[in-house]
Amino acid sequence: MTPVSICIISDLIPGEMESTLLRSFLKAAKLRRWLAKPDCPPVMKECKVLFDKIYLPKVSDSDISGTAEEDTIEPVSAPSDLRAFLNGSKQVVMPARVRHNGIMYSTAKTHQGNSLVQFYPRGDRTLSPIPASIKHIYRDKKKTYLAVQCQLPADNTVVDPFALYPYFPAKLYSSQLSPTLELVQLDWIFSHYARWNFSRDHSVVLSLNRVCVFANIFLQKSLNLECLNTQA
Amino acid sequence: MRRIKDVIRDITTPSWLESVPNNYGDAAAGTLKADEWRNLSTIFIPLALISMWGEGTSHPSPQDAVMLRQILDHTMLVVSAISLVCMRTMTQTRATAYIDTMAQYLKDLIILHPETSYRPNHHMSMHLPHFLRLFGPVRSWWCFPFERLIGQIQRLLSNHKIGESL
Numbered sequence: 001m002t003p004v005s006i007c008i009i010s011d012l013i014p015g016e017m018e019s020t021l022l023r024s025f026l027k028a029a030k031l032r033r034w035l036a037k038p039d040c041p042p043v044m045k046e047c048k049v050l051f052d053k054i055y056l057p058k059v060s061d062s063d064i065s066g067t068a069e070e071d072t073i074e075p076v077s078a079p080s081d082l083r084a085f086l087n088g089s090k091q092v093v094m095p096a097r098v099r100h101n102g103i104m105y106s107t108a109k110t111h112q113g114n115s116l117v118q119f120y121p122r123g124d125r126t127l128s129p130i131p132a133s134i135k136h137i138y139r140d141k142k143k144t145y146l147a148v149q150c151q152l153p154a155d156n157t158v159v160d161p162f163a164l165y166p167y168f169p170a171k172l173y174s175s176q177l178s179p180t181l182e183l184v185q186l187d188w189i190f191s192h193y194a195r196w197n198f199s200r201d202h203s204v205v206l207s208l209n210r211v212c213v214f215a216n217i218f219l220q221k222s223l224n225l226e227c228l229n230t231q232a
Numbered sequence: 233m234r235r236i237k238d239v240i241r242d243i244t245t246p247s248w249l250e251s252v253p254n255n256y257g258d259a260a261a262g263t264l265k266a267d268e269w270r271n272l273s274t275i276f277i278p279l280a281l282i283s284m285w286g287e288g289t290s291h292p293s294p295q296d297a298v299m300l301r302q303i304l305d306h307t308m309l310v311v312s313a314i315s316l317v318c319m320r321t322m323t324q325t326r327a328t329a330y331i332d333t334m335a336q337y338l339k340d341l342i343i344l345h346p347e348t349s350y351r352p353n354h355h356m357s358m359h360l361p362h363f364l365r366l367f368g369p370v371r372s373w374w375c376f377p378f379e380r381l382i383g384q385i386q387r388l389l390s391n392h393k394i395g396e397s398l
Contacts, residue, residue: 021381029377113244116244161282161283162286164305165282165311165312168308168315192245192249206275208249
């Protein structure tokens with residue numbers, strides 16, 4: 001029998017059980033907040049490591065660090081499309097997924113949804129992020145890289161019905177991916193995106209970034225809108 | 233409705249995004265959680281509606297086209313407002329954009345749907361920018377942690393007789 005149900009049976013005073021629950025809930029919340037704060041003493045930080053081990057959902061070590069698994073992966077013969085990036089080496093370590101800042105990124109073969117990322121071209125944060133699907137993940141000199149296929153732009157002839165809504169970060173692209181691979185570093189990633197096949201030839205790309213969605217995409221959208229307005 | 237189900241079924245999303253049951257709308261699907269409602273209203277429904285009623289779609293009569301487009305644009309106002317207010321970082325510009333969008337939505341609501349009337353929630357939504365300015369992003373002060381506690385209490389077994397011994 002769990003402590004909670006014992007409490008129900010033995011409780012004779014109305015509301016006491018609820019107030020115990022409320023208090024423990026608040027205490028747990030306060031404790032979590034304290035442990036997460038930077039001024040929390042190192043000794044308590046040590047406890048946090050233990051708490052995390054006990055209470056966090058079980059994730060394999062490789063998922064947490066993104067390196068443990070890769071250290072044990074045997075190098076494989078590099079696929080022909082990846083060789084251009086490898087400076088002649090024919091063997092390469094290719095994990096199926098990698099965790100960066102707590103988010104899981106996979107190759108399209110492993111998990112299509114986790115392979116859809118928007119990235120800043122060449123890491124330049126002043127440019128609009130480009131949507132792409134991760135084809136390969138590989139390690140080179142202790143650093144992880146993504147080889148991605150970008151989502152091709154939609155034809156100019158098609159009207160983008162999503163462009164009219166500036167606070168809905170969706171844009172029409174071609175359903176096709178670029179046949180050539182592009183090299184992306186993990187730090188260049190802007191966010192994941194959702195993709196839906198809008199028609200036979202076109203897909204809609206919806207950014208899932210909930211922090212700074214509007215920064216660049218909308219600048220471009222509003223510029224496009226201005227063009228439309230001036231044309232009208 | 234069918235289009236919304238198509239979107240839910242066919243969309244490709246990362247694994248962290250909480251999806252909605254494929255049979256959403258059927259009695260068997262049950263009721264949605266708050267996070268599922270949010271994803272439904274800011275991802276699945278707008279994609280479905282824009283694809284059916286947005287720019288470039290065809291309709292049996294021009295009147296239908298105009299009416300559906302008005303309803304879509306109106307719905308997109310509330311979608312935009314939800315997306316804006318749920319952002320994890322808040323700025324004065326975003327708070328202002330939220331109130332402008334929400335005010336326009338409420339203004340058009342009784343014009344497009346004359347049978348409706350304003351509810352207390354509509355009134356309260358106008359106060360959110362004050363709280364955004366005072367307390368920052370909604371995640372730090374929304375009621376979901378308390379809702380979770382209520383959920384825990386609700387799930388406890390009880391005989392609905394408070395204070396009686398067994």
